[in-house]
Amino acid sequence: MPKFSSRGLNMPESPIRKLAPYAVKVKEKGLHVYHLNIGQPDIKSPQTAIDVLKNIDLDIFAYTPSEGNFDYKETLKEYYHSLGFEDLTRDNFIITNGGSEALSFTLSCLCDNEDEIIVPEPFYANYYSFAESIGVTIVPIVSTIDTGFSLPDIEKFEELITSKTRAILITNPSNPTGYLYSKEELQKLADIAVKHDIFLISDEVYREYVYDGLPFHSVLEFPELKENVIVIDSESKRYSLCGIRCGFLVSRNKKFLEIALKFAQARLSPSLIGQIIANAAHKQPISYIENVKKEYSERRDLLVKLLNEIPGVVCPKPKGSFYCTVELPVENAEDFCLWMLKDFEYENGTVMLTPAQGFYSNQEHGKRQVRLAYVINKDDITQSIKIIKKGLEKYNTLQ
Template sequence: MQMSKRISSFQCSPIRRLVPYSRDAERRGIHVIHLNIGQPDIKTPKEAINAINTYSEDVIAYGVSEGELALRESLCKYYEKYGVSVTPDNIMITTGGSEAIQFAFMTLCDPYDEVIIPEPFYTNVSTFANIAMVNLVPVTSQVDDAFVLPSIEDFEAKISKKTMAILLCSPNNPTGHVYTKTELLQLLELCKRHDIFLIVDEVYREFCYDGESFTSVLTFPEYKDRIICIDSFSKRFSMCGSRIGAIVCYNKEVLDSAMKLAQARLCPPAVEQVAATAALTAPQEYIDDVVKEYERRRNTLVSAIQEIPGCKLSRPKGAFYFIVDFPVDDAERFAIFMLRDFSYQGNTVMFAPAEDFYVTKSLGKTQARIAYVLNEDELRLAGKCLAEGLKAYRKQVMGLR
């Protein structure tokens, strides 16, 4: 049977499409170390788990489309820590940050309108754009420049009559770059000049390292009518399966328009909103300890990969990912080799090939996104597996010594 032309143009996620190879490796008794996906092994706050365990409603009923008031009020208090003043009316709870991005695209853009995005970017944004029939227009950042924001002139050169927004992620997935106050201000001035929106995915805002400071796009009130902030509970509280996200926006017209989409999907998950509200009551020590742990994990894996001859990476300043450029002919081919044809003392590594983290098809072919969300022992072993796997791949597949 023939499928739609629309779905035929979608890509399978490079984060998950090699899962059949990893499952086959595990069936063969190989321990697969998953660096491909941002699934932390950090425990969810006990406050959130207790809220689920003590949920006492007799019926799990439909909620309000914009999200429960208790959660939106709690988020207002949370944002105060970042110098952000919002009301519950500025917040719409979504089914994960993914739905928030989709809502933003479909609210701002008509079919074939354009959104400018620095590449590499979170690969699933391509699918969100395809769903909304939006064209992503890339501005390329470089590993050799630590993935800093490309020049404003580069952005301005990509603006057309169809441009509706610029989309950022800060701290960045997949590069780990944290955009500065100056960089954000330059983009906001550009957006004002061309009457477009700035969408910023801030789901990793807590995770900044080496004394790096985070600036929320919501702290620029003079530009508030053209700002859309994307948020999520998944990574901050290790609640990836809860699928609770948010749009935070001062622009009433944007939220009123997005409400048409929110009402069509009825409501965000009910029990998970209770858990998310409870998670916000976790002590600050929970977040502080998690950030310190991720910084240690970053240091461990970055150091291990930097010792591998030929590997190139930029030390991430935030989030819990980085891009590595391997000395190989094809990162996806290397990833399959690691899962199908290689093991080191019964262990191997799974990572996400980075080619589909770019719009520009000539880029990312030898790169991978690495997630350092596992404990340090696993990450040390992952570094050893990658070192030995590269030697084997270059010799067996590429014919090099």
């Protein structure tokens, strides 16, 4: 057989999707699968987005400019002005096919083979895949469930910086933990980035979904970071538009944007239809976001309450996004997740969970943990946790 690349062979499976074939088999048996494994919201997309899709009147579905459509970038400019960043122009944005492509472009712009980025863990599992695909090394800084995944002293970041460090990458609020960075923490990260002249990359796709009246702070707020900051953003979770694959880069660093545009040109163009839909979504009244935020907050409260009532389960209360990382009273969470799909049902259903090991560079750290996404309705959440409780009881009698 012809040979394959080491890069391809070393590419990790997605912890979010690798159990999907087992869920398909469960459904083929006529059972209901409650999906707590993936951040696919069940909330209806904005009506303005639905209406524009139904009424697209084009004779040719043409390429768009590599950097994105003029009108959509103008809409993003106005959106960021509403957030307080009135110095930004449409030239500060490059449209990408999802936030994933935005991050892939960013790492490709900043890093050569064996360069390093520092990332707090647990982190979004695909960060590891993006890094592996271009030969970048992720240097983790560990947070733990017993402190609610609060960060260690910010000075710990500085201890990890070497001559190969190109950036610090954070997700704010976090996927998979729901952790929210304070302004004081971001200021310390900004100081480190400026001192060592590295980039601070902030994945802010969940910025709208912060709870309990807590403020969200963007890295764009820090003027000293003008040349050192890159924001990854996406419409997927903001407007329940995951399938249109529409994201974007935001930066004030003109050289970075110039280089990123070359990668954008190499892949030709972002999705025409995705941009049309995303542009229309921004025309939806702000009440859409407010209502969705309220719904997610209620789901979070219910999920955390019910989980923490199960003996041996530890579930810190997330401050943002729509994820939580949970420790279970099992020795191997991945084995439990697989068993739930292959061998367990309760009241004609089972639950699909995501093993948390894939969100750590050292997978021993998350061996007893799962990530849950509270993107299903409250009745289904209640039933899901009931099934998890029954499943844990049964599973632990078999060990």
